[in-house]
Amino acid sequence: MISKLAHIHENATLGPNVHIDPFSMIHEDVEIGEGTWIGSNVTIYPGARIGKNCKIFPGAVIAAIPQDLKFQGEASTVEIGDNTTIRECVTISRGTLDKKTTKVGSNCLLMAYVHIAHDCIIGNNVIIANAVQVAGHVVVDDWAIIGGSSAIHQFVKIGIHSMISGGSLVRKDVPPYTKAAREPLSYAGVNSLGLRRRGFSSETISLIQEVYRYLFLNSLNNSRALEEIEINLPATKERDEIVNFIRSSERGVMKGYIN
Structure with missing residues (x-):
């Protein structure tokens, strides 16, 4: 289940039936839950806490230090819930002193090239489409959907069951149950279909x-x-x-x- 061509630090903790493909690197102080699959060329840095039955595709980088000049090397984590899929080349940064963690919930889908910055809190059942860029300290509540190539300003909050159109520049909070579209981003109705x-x-x-x-x-x-x-x-x-x-x-x- 674990390729001989993968590098697993002796102090990493792997649950039963974890599958790791060739050329991935798992650093120390990493926990990976039962049944999780990690594709080739994935890098998982110290502080990662990954749940059960996740799928992490090639090129992803989990728990790298935050891209924040205020970061001073403090201990922090990335926490990923169960049954979450992280597609190719997704990057998720560790937390800073603000929250000391970055969280992605259970049953989420992060499509290719998504970036989740430090101290973000992503809820359960969230879908973030290709190439969305999420700045630091953002909160995304359960069941939200964010269209591809959107950019989320730091400290923004996105409400439960909301849906944001692809290519959006999200500078303000998006209330629960709404659809958001246009430029500048504005109310486009209730997400009634969802x-x-x-x-x-x-x-x-x-x-x-x-x-x-x-x-x-x-x-x-x-x-x-x-x-x-x-x-x-x-x-x-x-x-x-x-x-x-x-x-x-x-x-x-x-x-x-x-x-």
């Missing part, structure tokens, strides 16, 4: 759409829109997730609908 595929009812989707009518289509500023939402719409998990996301945004949220 929500239906994931079992959301028509009633729940309609309520989410009503929330965003207040936020993006009624010419109200965000503070007034949130007040109107809480007064006029029933409290639900989805409504409150959106309200809390908008209120806690530090970079501000993307623009409303643009004709």
Whole structure:
């Protein structure tokens, strides 16, 4: 299961049935979970914690030191959940003093040439398409989809079940359940198709759409829109997730609908 042409440090920890192809290098202080496959020419540096049944394709580099001039060699990690696929030439940097880790959740797909910078937190069931570049300290919540060749500004937050068009420049936060497109990035509707595929009812989707009518289509500023939402719409998990996301945004949220 492990090629004689792979280099495995004696202090790396490998679970059962790990498969490592030729010419890959696994450094010390690396943990790889049961059933994970690592293709040729993969480099996994100290601090990597990789879950079960992952697939890591040729050319990937996991847990390299961050591309951050403030980094002083502090101990930090990259944590990758179970059943995640990392395609060719993906790079994932270790954390810095800010969070001391970079995390990618379970059941994710990171397509070829994606870069995940230091201190990012990527949730579960996230799809990041080819050549997306994610700067440091970004948070991507569960079930988000980011289209290919997009660039995500540092400290941006991308909400749960959102979908971002390919080639986007993401400078502001993207609220939950939305589609984001155009330049500058703006609200392009609720991700209703994705929500239906994931079992959301028509009633729940309609309520989410009503929330965003207040936020993006009624010419109200965000503070007034949130007040109107809480007064006029029933409290639900989805409504409150959106309200809390908008209120806690530090970079501000993307623009409303643009004709």
